[in-house]
Amino acid sequence: MGSVISARDLSLTFQTNDGPVHALKDVSLEIGKGEFVSFIGPSGCGKTTFLRCIAALEEPTGGSLTVNGMSADEARRARAYGYVFQAAGLYPWRTVGRNIALPLEIMGFSKAEQQERIGRVLDLVELSGFEKKFPWQLSGGMQQRASIARALAFDADILLMDEPFGALDEIVRDHLNEQVLALWRRTQKTIAFVTHSIDEAVFLSTKIVVMSPRPGRITDVIESPFPPERGLDVRETPEFIEIARRVREGLRAGTVDA
Numbered sequence: 668m669g670s671v672i673s674a675r676d677l678s679l680t681f682q683t684n685d686g687p688v689h690a691l692k693d694v695s696l697e698i699g700k701g702e703f704v705s706f707i708g709p710s711g712c713g714k715t716t717f718l719r720c721i722a723a724l725e726e727p728t729g730g731s732l733t734v735n736g737m738s739a740d741e742a743r744r745a746r747a748y749g750y751v752f753q754a755a756g757l758y759p760w761r762t763v764g765r766n767i768a769l770p771l772e773i774m775g776f777s778k779a780e781q782q783e784r785i786g787r788v789l790d791l792v793e794l795s796g797f798e799k800k801f802p803w804q805l806s807g808g809m810q811q812r813a814s815i816a817r818a819l820a821f822d823a824d825i826l827l828m829d830e831p832f833g834a835l836d837e838i839v840r841d842h843l844n845e846q847v848l849a850l851w852r853r854t855q856k857t858i859a860f861v862t863h864s865i866d867e868a869v870f871l872s873t874k875i876v877v878m879s880p881r882p883g884r885i886t887d888v889i890e891s892p893f894p895p896e897r898g899l900d901v902r903e904t905p906e907f908i909e910i911a912r913r914v915r916e917g918l919r920a921g922t923v924d925a
């Protein structure tokens with residue numbers, strides 16, 4: 668099976684008033700269809716920049732990148748991905764349903780088609796019945812689920828998630844991690860997920876990409892041995908603890924020689 672996302676020697680240097688900032692340097696990575704890949708690394712190591720390159724929101728200064736076999740720009744125009752940000756970013760004056768409908772309206776879907784899709788994606792994130800609520804009537808975790816529903820609404824195969832649960836408390840986050848995993852199993856999407864949490868990365872992923880800062884590069888890629896069907900109790904197993912240890916070591920190695 669070919670790669671959905673393929674990066675070869677990808678580099679991005681920002682030119683700033685204080686000189687060049689090497690946000691990414693020689694990043695090579697293959698992400699296969701249906702994989703759940705987490706990116707973990709200290710602040711400023713280029714995780715967001717890598718996601719933004721995939722989304723064609725930044726232009727790499729070196730190397731090559733394909734998304735679904737196309738250039739990132741072509742993939743963006745083909746709406747190959749949905750993007751979920753750290754802040755839910757819902758419009759407060761629109762109901763949850765109308766927030767999800769917004770990209771569909773712009774894409775010219777009929778009212779009936781919009782309605783069908785809103786119902787389907789709200790069901791996927793377990794928010795059926797909340798369509799008519801306004802964002803401020805929902806908890807932080809529910810708002811984030813609504814924003815995931817919005818990203819799912821136009822049926823892209825790829826979901827890019829940039830620290831979607833970073834601002835939530837641990838109990839809510841645990842619950843959302845279980846939900847995202849269930850969503851991934853049901854939809855078989857390819858997911859690229861940025862996080863600062865070792866536990867989150869190890870729990871969710873089929874592959875964990877450890878990055879180091881200045882210049883942002885990959886220090887380790889760890890394949891996860893866990894079956895798709897797993898519960899939070901997997902975190903107590905020796906395998907989990909061993910992988911978490913390896914991630915921690917990769918993070919430490921990255922900071923020592925940075």
Ligand SMILES: Nc1ncnc2c1ncn2[C@@H]1O[C@H](COP(=O)(O)OP(=O)(O)OP(=O)(O)O)[C@@H](O)[C@H]1O
Pocket residue numbers: 681682683688689690708709710711712713714715716717883
């Ligand atoms: N538009 C820009 N212009 C100049 N520098 C930038 C720009 N965008 C990002 N950078 C720099 O590139 C580096 C990588 O940033 P990036 O946001 O990708 O890191 P990150 O790993 O996602 O960090 P965090 O975990 O804090 O979100 C940082 O040093 C950042 O300051």
